[in-house]
Structures are given as C-alpha cells and as structure tokens.
Amino acid sequence: MSGSTPELPVVVLDALTPTAQRLVINRRGSTVWEVDSPRGRYAVKLGYPIEATPDWPAQPWTALAPAREGAVLHRLGFDEIAYGEWERGTWNFQPWHEGPDLYRLWEPCRRPDSVVEPHTSVALGCVKALAELHAKGWAHGDVQPAHFIIGPERTHLIDLALARGGQVPEGYDFPFRGCLVHYEAPEIARMVLATGQAEPTPEADVYALGASLLISATGWRAVEYPDDAPRPVQREAVASGRRRSVKVPGDLGALIDAMLSHAPGDRPTIYEVGKALS
Ligand SMILES: Nc1ncnc2c1ncn2[C@@H]1O[C@H](COP(=O)(O)OP(=O)(O)OP(=O)(O)O)[C@@H](O)[C@H]1O
Ligand SMILES: [Mg+2]
Numbered sequence: 001m002s003g004s005t006p007e008l009p010v011v012v013l014d015a016l017t018p019t020a021q022r023l024v025i026n027r028r029g030s031t032v033w034e035v036d037s038p039r040g041r042y043a044v045k046l047g048y049p050i051e052a053t054p055d056w057p058a059q060p061w062t063a064l065a066p067a068r069e070g071a072v073l074h075r076l077g078f079d080e081i082a083y084g085e086w087e088r089g090t091w092n093f094q095p096w097h098e099g100p101d102l103y104r105l106w107e108p109c110r111r112p113d114s115v116v117e118p119h120t121s122v123a124l125g126c127v128k129a130l131a132e133l134h135a136k137g138w139a140h141g142d143v144q145p146a147h148f149i150i151g152p153e154r155t156h157l158i159d160l161a162l163a164r165g166g167q168v169p170e171g172y173d174f175p176f177r178g179c180l181v182h183y184e185a186p187e188i189a190r191m192v193l194a195t196g197q198a199e200p201t202p203e204a205d206v207y208a209l210g211a212s213l214l215i216s217a218t219g220w221r222a223v224e225y226p227d228d229a230p231r232p233v234q235r236e237a238v239a240s241g242r243r244r245s246v247k248v249p250g251d252l253g254a255l256i257d258a259m260l261s262h263a264p265g266d267r268p269t270i271y272e273v274g275k276a277l278s
Contacts, residue, residue, distance in 0.1 A: 005048055006031055008263045009086040016042060020189070035095055038079075041096040043071070043158075043164075043261060059081055061174035063089030066126040069161040071168040076136060076160070087188030092170065097156040102126060103145035110219040118217040122253060124277045125155035130136060131270045132204045138165030141200030142179045143208035145216045164200045176200055181234040182221050183208040186262055189238040203264035206273065210259025220246040222260050251276075 005026050008018070016037035023041070029050040035042045045066040050059035067090030070083025083092035098164040108116040126148045133140055140147075141162035149156045162176055178184055178192040178197060185207035191198035211222040223242050225237035241262040247253045255276050261267045268276070 002273055006048065006088070008033065008035075008044060009046070009084075009091055009197070011084055011086070012044055012091060013124040014034055015082060016044070016093065021266050026169075029059060030065070030192045042093045043096045044091065044093045045258045046086065046089065061177075062185040064172050064174055065161040066090045066092040066157060067100050068168055068174040069159070069163075071172055072081045072138075072160045072163045075168070076138065076164045085227075092155075097149040097158065099151040099156075102141060102148040102150060105150050106216040109217050110167075117250070118213070118248060118252060120277055122150060122155075123213055123252060124210060124274065125150060126157075126213070127270060127274045127277060129155045130205060131274055133163070134205070134270050136165065138163050139207050140204050140208075141176055143205050144180055145212045148212070159226075162200060179208070181231060182215065182223075183211045185234070185264065186239050187264055191237040192205060193232060193235050193239060201264065203267055204265045204271065206259050206270055207246070207261075207264075208222045208266075209270075210256045213252070213256050214246070214260070215249045217252075220244055 005023065008021065016035055016039065018035045018037050020036040020067050022034045023032055025219050029048060031046045033044045035044050045142050047063045047066040049063045051057040052057065067083045067085065070081055071177045073081045073094060078212045081092060081094040083090060085249035089173060108114060109118050112222065127178055129148065130140065130143065132226060140157065140160065143158055147157055147159045149158060162179065177197055178188055184206035188198045188204050214220065222243060223238050243260065250278055255273060260272065
C-alpha cells in the first residue's frame with residue numbers, strides 16, 4: 001500500500017461527519033488531515049507500520065503513535081479528542097490549531113540581508129506552551145519548530161506522541177528512540193547511540209527549544225555535521241557537542257546559548273527562560 005494515501009477510517013467519518021477535508025501530510029507511517037465538521041475543525045492522524053527497506057529497519061511503533069498521543073492528551077486533561085484503532089494501526093483526532101508554525105513565521109528573519117529580528121513575544125509564546133506541559137509533570141520529547149503553532153490567542157505545542165510523565169495504556173506504549181537529531185540534546189544522543197533508547201526530560205526539551213529558536217531565526221543547526229551524514233554520525237557530533245558559532249543577536253541569543261549548554265544541569269529551566277524573556 002506504500003505510495004497510496006489511506007482514507008479516513010469509518011469510525012472517524014461517523015464521529016465527525018466531515019463537510020470538508022484537506023490532506024496535510026502523508027509520509028512513511030503517518031497521515032494527517034485537516035477536517036471540517038459540524039463539531040468544529042479537527043486534525044485527524046492515522047498511524048501505520050513502516051516496513052523495512054534496504055536503507056531503513058522496520059518501524060512498527062509508528063502504527064501506535066496516534067493512540068499513544070490520544071492517551072497522553074486525555075491524561076493532560078484535554079477533551080474534544082478521541083483515539084482508536086483501524087485495520088493497519090491507530091488514529092486520533094484533536095482540535096485543529098490555526099496559525100503558522102515557528103519555522104514558517106520566522107522565515108523573513110532567515111532571508112539574506114534580512115533586517116527583521118525574531119520577536120521575543122513569539123519566543124515567549126513557545127516557552128509558555130512548553131512550561132505548561134512541564135508544570136503538569138510531563139516532558140515532550142519531540143520539541144521542534146514545526147510543533148509550535150503560533151495562534152492568534154496563544155501558541156500550541158502539538159505532537160505529544162513521545163511525551164513522558166504519566167501512565168499510558170501498555171498496548172499503545174513504545175520506547176523513546178530519540179527525536180530529530182537537529183533538536184536532540186547531547187545526553188539523549190549519547191544514550192540512543194549506546195542503548196538504542198533514551199528517556200525524554202525537561203532539560204532535553206529546553207535544549208530542543210533552544211535549537212528550534214536558533215534554526216528558525218537563523219537557518220543554522222546548533223551543531224555542525226554534514227547534511228548527508230548518516231544518522232549515527234550526526235548523533236556522534238551532537239553527543240560530542242560540536243556547537244556552531246552562529247548566534248541570534250541580542251538578549252535572546254545569550255539565552256539560547258544557555259539553553260544549548262552541553263550539560264543538562266547548566267541549562268535554565270523553562271520557567272527561568274520565561275522569566276528572562278518577560
Ligand atoms: N492539532 C493540530 N493543529 C494544527 N495542525 C496540526 C495539528 N496536528 C498536526 N498538525 C499538522 O500536521 C503536521 C504533522 O503532525 P504531527 O507532527 O503531529 O505528525 P507526525 O506524524 O508526528 O509528524 P512528524 O513525524 O513530523 O513529527 C504538523 O506539523 C502540523 O502541520
Ligand atoms: Mg510531528
């Protein structure tokens with residue numbers, strides 16, 4: 001079935017009775033739609049296993065990710081969400097958050113000779129969204145620019161499929177195997193290299209937010225490695241902390257540097273970051 005787009009499962013059609021739908025992403029293991037329904041606008045996510053290719057091992061856990069995220073959202077006290085199983089994996093739906101993500105919003109800052117500076121208020125919105133999660137005792141585990149949706153009222157932190165902090169149903173749980181290497185803290189990269197697994201932490205989230213702000217404002221990754229380097233080589237570079245010298249100008253730059261500290265204990269907490277920006 002690889003190559004073709006799956007369809008919305010019947011249970012989802014029954015629950016939402018869509019009046020319009022737009023495919024947002026359809027890539028290996030995951031399909032997301034924006035769906036209009038009489039109940040409001042929703043993001044619908046479908047997960048299915050990634051089969052092995054000559055370049056990739058099989059990744060059966062992608063099938064479980066939407067249900068795991070649904071369970072996490074329930075745990076965090078969000079209603080208006082639902083999740084369940086379909087033939088090839090699991091699905092969830094959740095309220096659609098309107099707005100550009102951090103990377104898109106700061107695109108003008110990245111243009112050559114740009115005079116547009118990254119807005120502190122935008123950074124603060126991202127900090128508040130992450131602080132809310134940490135205050136509830138959870139770590140996100142997959143903080144990246146695309147996961148901050150900058151809405152008119154507030155910023156939302158999406159994709160909680162890898163979050164850790166409370167019970168999730170055993171049948172939908174799976175180990176954390178790291179995140180996108182650009183945003184991976186050195187201690188996480190080191191653990192993943194050594195054991196294949198790690199544990200999301202608030203300190204690693206703070207590093208990931210620092211790396212997200214840096215790349216969104218400047219276009220540069222926090223750590224230097226060749227674009228086409230294999231994943232383990234990228235992780236080696238992150239683990240050894242080969243920081244790029246690129247900096248965001250001003251106070252925000254100094255704060256991002258602190259967030260990207262090599263040792264987790266040297267990083268500010270998300271509340272300290274918030275205080276520094278307020
Ligand atoms: N609740 C939501 N509101 C608005 N947009 C959403 C929402 N959920 C998902 N999206 C959109 O769909 C994209 C993919 O969603 P998400 O990151 O949750 O899926 P994923 O399969 O985990 O993708 P990735 O592998 O990139 O993390 C997001 O980057 C965003 O553009
Ligand atoms: Mg995602």
